Amino acid sequence: MTEAECAECGTTLDLADDLETGEIIDCGTCGAELEVIDVNPPVLERAPELEEDWGE
Amino acid sequence: MKIGMLYSRIRRDEKLLLSELRERGHDVTKIDVRKHQFGLHDTTAPVDDLDIVVDRCLATSRSLYATRFIESYGVPVVNSPETAEICADKAKNSLALAEAGVPTPETKVAFTKESAMEAIEAFGYPCVLKPVVGSWGRLMAKIDSRSAAEAILEHKATLGHYEHKVFYVQEFVEKPGRDIRVVATDGEPVAAMTRTSEHWLTNAAKGGVTENFEWDDEALELVQKASDAVGGGLLGVDLMETGESYTVHEVNHTVEFKALNEASDVDVPAAVVDWLEAKAAEKTAAEAVA
Numbered sequence: 001m002t003e004a005e006c007a008e009c010g011t012t013l014d015l016a017d018d019l020e021t022g023e024i025i026d027c028g029t030c031g032a033e034l035e036v037i038d039v040n041p042p043v044l045e046r047a048p049e050l051e052e053d054w055g056e
Numbered sequence: 057m058k059i060g061m062l063y064s065r066i067r068r069d070e071k072l073l074l075s076e077l078r079e080r081g082h083d084v085t086k087i088d089v090r091k092h093q094f095g096l097h098d099t100t101a102p103v104d105d106l107d108i109v110v111d112r113c114l115a116t117s118r119s120l121y122a123t124r125f126i127e128s129y130g131v132p133v134v135n136s137p138e139t140a141e142i143c144a145d146k147a148k149n150s151l152a153l154a155e156a157g158v159p160t161p162e163t164k165v166a167f168t169k170e171s172a173m174e175a176i177e178a179f180g181y182p183c184v185l186k187p188v189v190g191s192w193g194r195l196m197a198k199i200d201s202r203s204a205a206e207a208i209l210e211h212k213a214t215l216g217h218y219e220h221k222v223f224y225v226q227e228f229v230e231k232p233g234r235d236i237r238v239v240a241t242d243g244e245p246v247a248a249m250t251r252t253s254e255h256w257l258t259n260a261a262k263g264g265v266t267e268n269f270e271w272d273d274e275a276l277e278l279v280q281k282a283s284d285a286v287g288g289g290l291l292g293v294d295l296m297e298t299g300e301s302y303t304v305h306e307v308n309h310t311v312e313f314k315a316l317n318e319a320s321d322v323d324v325p326a327a328v329v330d331w332l333e334a335k336a337a338e339k340t341a342a343e344a345v346a
Contacts, residue, residue, distance in 0.1 A: 020074065022066035022088060035065075047065075052217065053116040055191030055261065056292060056308040 004042035008032035015042055057336040058083045060102075060109040060131075062122050064090050068314040070112050072325040080329060089118050094125035101126075107336040109133040110290075112310060116144045116189060119310055132339045134332070135289030135309045142286045143309035146188045146224050149286065156285035158278060159303045162227040169209040172223035176205045182228040185212075189219050191308075192261040198228065229303060231296040234258060236269050238293045239313050239324060241331035243283035245271060247322035249315065260312075266319040275302060282307050290328060 002015045009030035023036045024047050033047040059082055063070055077084050085102055087109075092101040103109060109126050111133060113119035124137040135143075142148045153160040162179070165188075166172040176183055176199060185197040185208060199205045212220045234252040237260075238245050248271050251264035258264040271279070279293045282304045292311030295302045317324040 018071070018075070020066045020071060021086070022063055023071070024065060024067075051115060052194075053189055053191070054114050055194075056310050056312045 002042050004044050006030060006032060007034055007045050013044070057107040057333060058085070058105055059332065059336070060085045060087050060106040062087050062089055062109060062111045062113050062119075062126070062133075064088060064118060065114045067114070067312065069312050072314065072317065073110075073112070073328060076325040076329045077332075080333075082329075089113055089122045094122065096128075099125060099129065103129060103131045106131055107339060108332060110332060111135060111140070114310075116140075116191070116310075120144055132335065134335055135291070136287055139287035139289045139291075140309050143291070143307050144189060146186055146306065147222070149306055152285045153282060153304055153307070156281055158281050158285055159298075159301065161229050161303055161305055164225045166223045166225065167221065169213050169223075172209055172225060173202075173205060175223070175225040177202070179225060179227055184226040184228050185209075186224045186226060187220055188222050188224050193257040193259040195220075196257060198256050226305075228256075229296050229298065229305070231298070234264075234297075235305075236275070236295040236297070236302075237316060238269075238271065238275070238279050238295065239311055239316055240279050240283055240291050240293055241328065242288040243280035245276060245279050246327040247313075247316050247320040247324055248275075249319040251315075260315040266315050268320045278302055278304055290331065 003012050004015055006013055006027040011029040019036055019039045021036050021039055025034045027034060034044040035047040037043040037045050087101045092099060103126060109131055111119050111123050113122060120140050123133050123140055126133045127137055142152050147165050150160055150163045164175040166175050182198050182200050185199055187195045197208050234250045235258050236250055238248040248269040249266045250269045251258040251260055251266055253264040260266055282293045283291055286307045292308035294306040295304050313324045
């Protein structure tokens with residue numbers, strides 16, 4: 001288990017070991033969607049907003 | 057094999073695939089398409105030595121262009137840009153299915169509010185209005201009355217992107233509260249599930265309840281024909297039961313399979329990787345002959 005700080009509210013988040021860059025993490029405190037920018041060490045940024053042509 | 061994965065967001069589906077590929081010892085290069093440029097002769101994306109590239113872009117527009125460029129560099133890519141182009145657009149998707157003789161809901165495309173209203177009135181109520189590009193059931197409308205039709209058409213014409221001024225009108229299929237999703241590789245079914253909901257939209261993304269589905273010969277044949285109609289690949293074929301038969305309403309080209317993986321006994325990512333290995337081997341064999 002690794003840790004990183006929420007880019008929105010600053011809460012420390014516990015992250016899974018199989019973290020991938022590009023993965024989306026929800027902050028349990030503020031509800032922000034965060035994108036994993038780096039895994040070693042983990043860096044989180046606010047995830048991009050949903051766009052119209054996303055999804056299958 | 058050396059495999060590239062085009063992506064801009066890693067969903068559970070991509071994690072399952074990455075995990076399976078790495079467990080089998082494949083050399084995986086993740087390619088975040090947001091970080092690269094795609095030129096007419098080369099790209100900043102590291103694709104030169106790859107045996108195959110699998111497109112897992114979340115955004116349809118990125119998927120369409122990135123696969124087209126990757127293919128132009130002589131790197132095999134699945135799904136192909138031709139398949140993506142048909143599947144990304146509901147109108148092209150419907151036409152391809154109809155041209156291949158696959159039963160699909162009656163559909164009309166109109167370009168003005170007035171002609172769209174004529175199409176809606178000709179179908180009668182309820183009927184369905186969908187965006188030609190879009191997913192997860194967004195902006196789909198089941199139209200129950202003329203006044204609802206007028207309001208929706210007005211909203212789309214006024215507020216929408218130009219693509220929302222292509223009015224895709226479809227008959228409403230009375231399905232038994234569920235539809236069927238089959239994931240197939242070049243027409244060969246991997247696994248299938250039903251998606252049940254009291255809502256007319258049954259997408260897993262909309263909270264449809266999923267359950268394993270046992271296909272029959274007719275469904276098998278339709279999945280193969282629907283896959284061929286759009287050029288093959290790793291596809292999600294959506295069918296609805298019409299009483300005695302099926303109708304195929306859509307084929308998806310960047311199929312999400314996490315819900316199916318949970319609903320069925322089949323190891324879907326393993327089957328997908330089996331298929332990717334076979335596709336990469338085809339390329340190696342073709343190069344050996346050349």
